[in-house]
Amino acid sequence: MAQIFPEWMNETPKMAAIGTVVLGGVASLGLWWWGSPKHTDVGYMPKQPIEYSHKLHAGTLEMDCRYCHAYVERSPHAGVPSTQTCMNCHAQVKKDSPKLAALRDSWADGKGDKSIRWVRIHKVPDFAYFDHSAHVGVGVGQNRAAIGCETCHGSIDEMDVVKQEKPLSMAWCIDCHTAPTLNLRPVDKMTTMRWLPDPAWRDQAARIAKTLDPPGNLNATRLNPAGDQITVAAAGCTGCHR
Helix, strand or coil, X not given: CCCCCCHHHHXXXXXXXXXXXXXXXXXXXXXXHHHCHHHHCCCCCCCCCCCCCXXXXXXXXXXXXXXXXXXXXXXXXXXXXXXXXXXXXXXXXXXXXXXXXXXXXHHHHCCCCCCCCCCCCCCCCCCCCCCHHHHCCECCHHHCXXXXXXXXXCCHHHCCCCCCCCCCCHHHHHHHHCCHHHCEECHXXXXXXXXXXXXXXXXXXXXXXXXXXXXXXXXXXXXXXXXXXXXXXXXXXXXXCC
């Protein structure tokens, strides 16, 4: 019987199998990237109800982050500024600006019906627990340190419109929880942008890391109202998944 197909056709099934594996792998990687926080969240820059410039307020005017985010040191949530906080300045400064119409309406309302609906940008999944106060106040006494605002939020003082700089993914969090020394800084430098550690602080951070449990891993503690030291975040699973 005459040969119908050329001999190279014998390799077709093998090549098809290899191609399927390669294309499947590429497709899987593509879907993983498309669904990862780095793709879906980094760069997220929603339009806010008021054109608030962090570059102006935190950069040019050098306002402390905690003036507006007043609960960051004592609450799991940093909070957003109330209308009253904004009007402390804007009752006099730019009080007739059309860009602040929503602020004036909220202030005049007085009932909360016209509260400013700020759009949240940074949010971890509902199955993960995050406590701001634990991160800006790690340890107690001489071993007290903080994670700087810019570590998670980027150079906020250079942003006219705030966007998400970091993925806030599990891997990203674990990188810090297992080696926090690189990100620890003095508490009074918490809001300082582009802060660089000096040799003395590097030594201090290394000493703080040795006091963590287990050594070198982030096991954040704070004092409760009774003055007792309590653990509020740990390197283990239960630190974030409760």
